[in-house]
Amino acid sequence: MRLHKFFAFFILVVLLAFSFLAISDIFSKRIVLNKIAFIKKGESTTDIAQKLEEEGIIKSAATFLLLEKIIPGTNPKYGKYRFNGRYNYPEVLKKINGSDVVSSMVTIPEGYTNRKIAALFARKDLADFYTFDSLTTDSTFISSLGLPVGNLEGFLFPDTYEIPYYADEKFIIRKMVDNFRLNISHLNKDKIKFDSLYSTLILASIVEREAAWDKERDLIAGVYTNRLQRNMLLQADPTVAYALELNNQSRKKIYYKDLKIQSKYNTYIYRGLPPTPICNPGLQSILAAFEPRKTNYLFFFAGDDSRHIFSKTYWEHLKKLNRI
Secondary structure (H helix, E strand, C coil): HHHHHHHHHHHHHHHHHHHHHHHHHHHCCEEEEEEEEEEEECCCHHHHHHHHCCCCCCHHHHHHHHCCCCCHCCCCCCEEEEEEEEHHHHHHHHHHHHHCEEEEEEEECCCCHHHHHHHHHCCCCCHHHHHHHHHHHCCCHHHHCCCCCCCCCCCCCCCEEECCCCCCCHHHHHHHHHHHHHHHHHHCCCCCCHHHHHHHHHHHHHHHHHEEEEEEEEHHHHHHHHHCCCCCCCCCHHHHHHHHCCCCCCCCCCCHHHHCCCCCCCCCCCCCCCCHHHHHHHHHHHHHHHHHCCCCCCEEEEECCCCCCECCCCHHHHHCCCCC
């Protein structure tokens, strides 16, 4: 009888010891040095616990799961969370309930097309490429943005954006279009009609893809404006490059055979501006398109240092190219 009592007492002591150790483990703080946990949409609590354990943020996924069920009101939210300091299990749970989410900073370079922007956000796990890309040509969605166009090319303003964890593809695109409107409002002081604004944006996109130096942007815009006024073909290589990109062909250099591509974007064949912008231009290119420099230049080509050499006549142009 005494043996049974001793055994029961021993078991009780062991259980109390394990309980103490478990409680101590739950509330003891681990040192975590600058770790980021990325909780994706649709991940289960088990997946989250395993990820936290693998990152060294918690010691045991099993303990985390048990505590998550015991503590009321816990509901881990997707997003990026930075851990840098000392944390116990309840503090980790509190953090991933959305109290301290990390926003992502994303810089969109000037001259990126909508597809390149979609790919950039996809690489950073902030958007699905196909969803983002399809929204840029979704007439219903574009209409909800108040834009009378069929393609958002040109309206996704290049800038650095802070993207919160809850952002979806529509949120990101709206943010970029709103930023476009904000920047344009400072330039479009005369409130020109949308058709004129859109033509200016198309011109700006060509300037963006042509110019390597800011000081040349208004000169290039002036050349294209002069050619448009004279009903000359623009003969802009970047528009041909864009036509090729739409056919999933990428070129660092445009060849003579490329100039024959049948596309409304081929300004070697079709007069006037292409039907849409060919990229998302930055502020300097938009400003140049609004205020092109007035000259008599009608031709230019890029020199060895990417600076352009301008000419007033075709004869002068050929001479500078050393072809005559």
